Amino acid sequence: xxxxxxxxxxxxxxxxxxxxxxxxxxxxxxxxxxxxxxxxxxxxxxxxxxxxxxxxxxxxxxxxxxxxxxxxxxxxxxxxxxxxxxxxxxxxxxxxxxxxxxxxxxxxxxxxxxxxxxxxxxxxxxxxxxxxxxxxxxxxxxxxxxxxxxxxxxxxxxxxxxxxxxxxxxxxxxxxxxxxxxxxxxxxxxxxxxxxxxxxxxxxxxxxxxxxxxxxxxxxxxxxxxxxxxxxxxxxxxxxxxxxxxxxxxxxxxxxxxxxxxxxxxxxxxxxxxxxxxxxxxxxxxxxxxxxxxxxxxxxxxxxxxxxxxxxxxxxxxxxxxxxxxxxxxxxxxxxxxxxxxxxxxxxxxxxxxxxxxxxxxxxxxxxxxxxxxxxxxxxxxxxxxxxxxxxxxxxxxxxxxxxxxxxxxxxxxxxxxxxxxxxxxxxxxxxx
Amino acid sequence: xxxxxxxxxxxxxxxxxxxxxxxxxxxxxxxxxxxxxxxxxxxxxxxxxxxxxxxxxxxxxxxxxxxxxxxxxxxxxxxxxxxxxxxxxxxxxxxxxxxxxxxxxxxxxxxxxxxxxxxxxxxxxxxxxxxxxxxxxxxxxxxxxxxxxxxxxxxxxxxxxxxxxxxxxxxxxxxxxxxxxxxxxxxxxxxxxxxxxxxxxxxxxxxxxxxxxxxxxxxxxxxxxxxxxxxxxxxxxxxxxxxxxxxxxxxxxxxxxxxxxxxxxxxxxxxxxxxxxxxxxxxxxxxxxxxxxxxxxxxxxxxxxxxxxxxxxxxxxxxxxxxxxxxxxxxx
Numbered sequence: 001x002x003x004x005x006x007x008x009x010x011x012x013x014x015x016x017x018x019x020x021x022x023x024x025x026x027x028x029x030x031x032x033x034x035x036x037x038x039x040x041x042x043x044x045x046x047x048x049x050x051x052x053x054x055x056x057x058x059x060x061x062x063x064x065x066x067x068x069x070x071x072x073x074x075x076x077x078x079x080x081x082x083x084x085x086x087x088x089x090x091x092x093x094x095x096x097x098x099x100x101x102x103x104x105x106x107x108x109x110x111x112x113x114x115x116x117x118x119x120x121x122x123x124x125x126x127x128x129x130x131x132x133x134x135x136x137x138x139x140x141x142x143x144x145x146x147x148x149x150x151x152x153x154x155x156x157x158x159x160x161x162x163x164x165x166x167x168x169x170x171x172x173x174x175x176x177x178x179x180x181x182x183x184x185x186x187x188x189x190x191x192x193x194x195x196x197x198x199x200x201x202x203x204x205x206x207x208x209x210x211x212x213x214x215x216x217x218x219x220x221x222x223x224x225x226x227x228x229x230x231x232x233x234x235x236x237x238x239x240x241x242x243x244x245x246x247x248x249x250x251x252x253x254x255x256x257x258x259x260x261x262x263x264x265x266x267x268x269x270x271x272x273x274x275x276x277x278x279x280x281x282x283x284x285x286x287x288x289x290x291x292x293x294x295x296x297x298x299x300x301x302x303x304x305x306x307x308x309x310x311x312x313x314x315x316x317x318x319x320x321x322x323x324x325x326x327x328x329x330x331x332x333x334x335x336x337x338x339x340x341x342x343x344x345x346x347x348x349x350x351x352x353x354x355x356x357x358x359x360x361x362x363x364x365x366x367x368x369x370x371x372x373x374x375x376x377x378x379x380x381x382x383x384x385x386x387x388x389x390x391x392x393x394x395x396x397x398x399x400x401x402x403x404x405x406x407x408x409x410x411x412x413x414x415x416x417x418x419x420x421x422x423x424x425x426x427x428x429x430x431x432x433x
Numbered sequence: 434x435x436x437x438x439x440x441x442x443x444x445x446x447x448x449x450x451x452x453x454x455x456x457x458x459x460x461x462x463x464x465x466x467x468x469x470x471x472x473x474x475x476x477x478x479x480x481x482x483x484x485x486x487x488x489x490x491x492x493x494x495x496x497x498x499x500x501x502x503x504x505x506x507x508x509x510x511x512x513x514x515x516x517x518x519x520x521x522x523x524x525x526x527x528x529x530x531x532x533x534x535x536x537x538x539x540x541x542x543x544x545x546x547x548x549x550x551x552x553x554x555x556x557x558x559x560x561x562x563x564x565x566x567x568x569x570x571x572x573x574x575x576x577x578x579x580x581x582x583x584x585x586x587x588x589x590x591x592x593x594x595x596x597x598x599x600x601x602x603x604x605x606x607x608x609x610x611x612x613x614x615x616x617x618x619x620x621x622x623x624x625x626x627x628x629x630x631x632x633x634x635x636x637x638x639x640x641x642x643x644x645x646x647x648x649x650x651x652x653x654x655x656x657x658x659x660x661x662x663x664x665x666x667x668x669x670x671x672x673x674x675x676x677x678x679x680x681x682x683x684x685x686x687x688x689x690x691x692x693x694x695x696x697x698x699x700x701x702x703x704x705x706x707x708x709x710x711x712x713x714x715x716x717x718x719x720x721x722x723x724x725x726x727x728x729x730x731x732x733x734x735x736x737x738x739x740x741x742x743x744x745x746x747x748x749x750x751x752x753x754x755x756x757x758x759x760x761x762x763x764x765x
Contacts, residue, residue: 021504038748038750054462067628068628070628070711070748073536124713125670125677126711128708148678154676183466195625203628223736223741225743229745229748273484275581277527322523324525326525326527326546328521371482373486394595396586396591399592401588403591404594408592410593413460413597415462415580416460417486
């Protein structure tokens with residue numbers, strides 16, 4: 001009898017132990033919890049645009065960046081601003097949008113370069129800056145004599161002040177990524193807020209503002225604004241640990257695994273879902289008093305990047321699109337990008353520019369309904385997931401006496417679904433001594 | 434060997450049946466979709482986009498809830514209008530709140546591809562839209578199918594501002610009755626705290642050099658649509674400026690609240706001394722244990738004297754410690 005009871009006790013204990021291991025494993029496994037509505041340990045702004053001189057003939061454009069530490073602890077972050085502005089191959093000083101803007105024989109080639117900075121944020125502290133100007137000194141750096149209560153400071157533990165550089169050039173197109181780091185060591189870390197499951201404490205937004213100043217002081221300037229939430233990747237229980245990198249050439253302390261079997265951060269999504277109006281759809285409201293066409297632009301960036309080697313050797317993907325209209329009819333297309341790409345929907349499957357847009361599967365003339373649902377699946381590589389992130393912008397015709405070019409804009413985050421087995425790598429640059 | 438197999442079986446039985454974890458989200462589909470601000474009046478209207486993100490047909494019961502003030506009592510009207518929509522696999526649908534969708538498909542499509550009819554809201558409507566996925570018997574089911582967006586459009590200028598609908602995932606423990614428990618068993622709970630990064634009232638926009646105004650629209654998670662009892666919540670606001678200095682305020686949300694931060698003194702830039710702020714909205718527990726007091730919401734910023742605006746979703750943290758309850762009207 002005692003042997004049977006002993007065996008039974010051993011069985012129960014072994015089962016409990018197995019259950020605990022399995023449950024603990026479940027809690028720490030990566031999920032596709034990329035979110036634009038929760039704080040994270042990696043924060044991503046897919047689109048930052050600056051053109052304060054109206055170089056491209058548009059109104060002046062700038063981007064307001066907002067970042068907040070949502071936790072009740074001092075945190076720090078290291079950030080990288082990626083410059084993806086295209087330049088003419090035969091005149092590297094000249095920024096361009098299309099090759100036709102270059103001198104004959106030139107091609108408009110996107111670039112990829114980054115600058116980095118770091119910042120220390122006090123408890124619950126918000127900061128904001130214009131991308132064109134950066135933020136030379138933070139509110140509690142003691143530079144202007146201001147300090148936060150109880151001696152909290154925006155200076156790092158090594159006494160270095162926090163500052164944000166302006167973007168690398170003007171005009172500028174690109175993105176920014178911030179990684180939460182330990183405020184003492186400046187090494188990647190988890191979050192401090194248990195209410196957020198220690199998944200990260202960074203929250204952010206971007207507001208893209210267009211301004212056309214009127215010469216006559218009696219006239220109101222023409223303005224427009226659109227806003228989106230930065231995308232947060234939540235840290236897993238492995239964040240902050242130094243783990244062997246799937247790429248053995250990368251020092252482990254610089255290798256952040258996003259998704260995958262040893263994920264330190266939740267993986268980027270398997271599929272992005274975009275609810276949109278088809279291009280040139282006329283949306284009628286108020287008994288046709290508003291009867292405005294709308295076009296949409298999609299901006300995509302890679303989830304994984306290599307800031308150590310300063311080259312775009314991890315980014316880029318082929319994107320497969322499934323497009324559904326309101327009649328449940330399905331179309332498909334594909335395109336690729338390398339580093340950063342903004343594209344009008346109708347240009348995804350046609351030549352760049354307006355030529356051919358009416359024949360695009362993203363055009364209302366082809367689809368026959370106002371709205372569609374497009375599912376975007378980046379094709380996975382043999383080793384890495386090649387996942388992507390993005391934002392969607394709408395450009396509506398509106399009152400030209402109030403808004404630049406007679407265009408009103410909105411920005412919105414995409415929806416996400418699923419995860420994939422392969423992860424991606426975010427390789428950060430080493431801290432300079 | 435037999436002991437090892439027995440151990441594994443006991444382990445499986447002793448692991449708690451962990452329901453599928455879900456969180457309120459603006460990025461992933463849900464079984465309940467909430468649009469916290471829908472307006473149709475002389476100045477603006479709202480374009481509703483709602484999409485079925487699954488590969489099967491879904492039905493949804495939808496409710497417009499008018500939170501405009503009764504001109505006599507100054508209390509929210511709390512007028513309900515409900516309708517049903519049907520979405521085929523992956524189907525998007527769109528309508529303007531002030532116009533709805535007619536009973537007969539205007540584009541000649543067959544009825545099984547038509548989501549409507551959708552009634553128009555009345556002139557002067559300001560409130561929310563809430564949709565719940567149901568089966569053919571109109572019983573709520575935990576099929577996470579719905580994604581959505583709302584675009585508020587100015588009648589005069591055509592200016593637009595857009596936010597994403599808030600999805601509440603359905604979970605494995607849904608018993609299909611008309612009492613929807615947002616308790617992380619039937620449906621995900623509402624967030625414990627909502628977060629807003631705001632520019633303080635009358636702070637000068639660093640690019641435009643003009644004053645910024647912010648509006649926050651909040652709706653209670655709980656509501657009794659059977660007995661027409663609106664949800665209510667007391668919300669504590671904690672406001673931090675760039676110097677980490679805190680301030681606080683509290684307000685009550687009944688049915689619907691459209692709060693202009695200019696009306697709350699602690700949001701003024703003259704008091705705060707910095708451009709940017711961080712605001713935390715925390716619903717307060719009370720003695721009413723039959724339901725929670727969670728809230729959901731969106732924010733809008735207006736620049737250049739209201740000439741332009743942008744909308745944004747609030748961030749969420751944690752799950753509400755007190756379950757919210759949505760009671761749907763019974764079929765009859």
